[in-house]
Amino acid sequence: MTLMKDKKILLGVSGGIGAFKACELLRLFVKAGCTVRVIMTKSAAEFVTPLSFQSLGAESVSVDMFGEKRDTLEHVSWADWGDILVIAPATANIIGKMAGGIADDALSTQFLAFYGPVLAAPAMNVKMFNNPTVQRNIRYLKSIGVNFAGPETGHLASLITAAGRMTEPPGIFAAARQRLIGKNTLAGKKVVVTAGPTKEPLDPVRYLSNHSSGKMGYALADAAAGFGAEVTLISGPTDLTPPPSVTFAPVQSAVDMQKALKRYCSKSDILFMAAAVADYRPANYHKQKIKRSDESMKLELKQNPDLLKSLGDSRPKIVVGFALETENLESRAVEKLRDKKMDIIAANDPTKEGVGFGSDFNQVTLLFKGGKRLKLEKMDKFDLAVRIIDETSILLENHGSKRKK
Ligand code: CTP
Numbered sequence: 288m289t290l291m292k293d294k295k296i297l298l299g300v301s302g303g304i305g306a307f308k309a310c311e312l313l314r315l316f317v318k319a320g321c322t323v324r325v326i327m328t329k330s331a332a333e334f335v336t337p338l339s340f341q342s343l344g345a346e347s348v349s350v351d352m353f354g355e356k357r358d359t360l361e362h363v364s365w366a367d368w369g370d371i372l373v374i375a376p377a378t379a380n381i382i383g384k385m386a387g388g389i390a391d392d393a394l395s396t397q398f399l400a401f402y403g404p405v406l407a408a409p410a411m412n413v414k415m416f417n418n419p420t421v422q423r424n425i426r427y428l429k430s431i432g433v434n435f436a437g438p439e440t441g442h443l444a445s446l447i448t449a450a451g452r453m454t455e456p457p458g459i460f461a462a463a464r465q466r467l468i469g470k471n472t473l474a475g476k477k478v479v480v481t482a483g484p485t486k487e488p489l490d491p492v493r494y495l496s497n498h499s500s501g502k503m504g505y506a507l508a509d510a511a512a513g514f515g516a517e518v519t520l521i522s523g524p525t526d527l528t529p530p531p532s533v534t535f536a537p538v539q540s541a542v543d544m545q546k547a548l549k550r551y552c553s554k555s556d557i558l559f560m561a562a563a564v565a566d567y568r569p570a571n572y573h574k575q576k577i578k579r580s581d582e583s584m585k586l587e588l589k590q591n592p593d594l595l596k597s598l599g600d601s602r603p604k605i606v607v608g609f610a611l612e613t614e615n616l617e618s619r620a621v622e623k624l625r626d627k628k629m630d631i632i633a634a635n636d637p638t639k640e641g642v643g644f645g646s647d648f649n650q651v652t653l654l655f656k657g658g659k660r661l662k663l664e665k666m667d668k669f670d671l672a673v674r675i676i677d678e679t680s681i682l683l684e685n686h687g688s689k690r691k692k
């Protein structure tokens with residue numbers, strides 16, 4: 288069972304040029320197994336038609352409070368139905384109505400009647416966005432628990448580059464998914480995640496690296512932010528977009544990652560060490576590109592530091608590592624768990640079908656310091672991250688209570 292399957296999404300669309308991107312957002316929700324009902328303002332219907340949303344898989348679309356409807360109490364019954372209300376784009380106008388308690392159309396009425404999590408993705412002209420009234424409205428809405436995704440700085444409809452552009456649909460989807468975890472067990476906790484490969488330079492154009500895509504680490508950072516943690520994602524080079532609400536610290540080599548860990552881990556609560564750190568680097572870095580010769584070539588490598596073993600004083604309360612093994616999976620993972628003083632190690636075999644490098648799925652067995660063993664099913668990496676964080680949160684809670692005794 289995945290987190291997003293059968294979730295009920297109320298997608299509010301107000302009238303801005305970003306409205307056409309709401310179609311893509313709807314697709315992402317539908318693809319993830321959610322049921323979506325769309326509530327459009329009349330001005331949104333000037334940009335996209337209700338039929339567009341219906342054709343893309345919306346269960347129903349509501350535009351008019353007083354038009355022909357199946358359900359006369361639609362404005363309140365939909366509010367009871369939804370697991371989350373996502374408003375994308377959120378114009379200055381709808382934000383103003385939300386902050387002022389005005390309910391004069393289908394969307395603003397739903398907002399007042401809805402008591403679940405709300406996520407707004409503002410989109411407007413930069414002058415409007417910077418207007419003190421709009422800023423005050425956003426501040427007020429945040430103070431009552433409304434979540435915001437963006438806006439981003441980028442090309443606006445007015446062809447200038449400034450703040451006001453709506454976050455792209457995958458970013459809004461990710462922010463909604465974080466809210467749908469529905470747990471706040473890491474609120475106030477500091478979590479550090481490492482992800483991706485490291486790149487060990489040989490000369491200005493060549494390097495040694497590995498196939499890690501970074502997906503597992505990014506999923507952990509994404510989910511940890513959803514659990515309410517203050518998250519820093521230290522990432523080697525990947526093609527991925529950092530998840531919403533995390534501090535992003537990009538690095539290249541294992542030595543860079545070691546420095547970043549020293550910087551971010553002190554006083555942190557949990558470290559998820561999902562990076563595939565290169566164990567060796569070229570012994571000599573050549574300042575100029577190495578030229579081809581007629582001779583064969585020997586490459587001398589030297590050992591990189593073991594990042595977990597060298598954490599020292601900056602070691603967080605709970606450390607979760609990963610073991611990628613192609614043989615003797617569990618026994619080797621247990622050795623690493625002990626040797627690197629981890630609290631949990633997630634052991635996985637990348638040669639298993641459908642869970643290899645770059646896959647969106649993973650299958651791991653969690654091995655705990657105290658000897659507990661938990662074999663998990665193959666699942667989506669985000670769902671697995673949620674499962675791993677559930678287990679880690681329990682350890683952190685026990686860690687706190689043990690210390691109090
Ligand atoms: N790790 C680390 N520093 C390194 C190498 C790995 O901190 N130089 C971490 C990884 O991020 C992972 C755990 O140690 O959480 C196990 O990584 P793995 O590469 O499986 O272990 P190694 O000790 O490098 O053993 P080997 O590659 O020989 O299997």
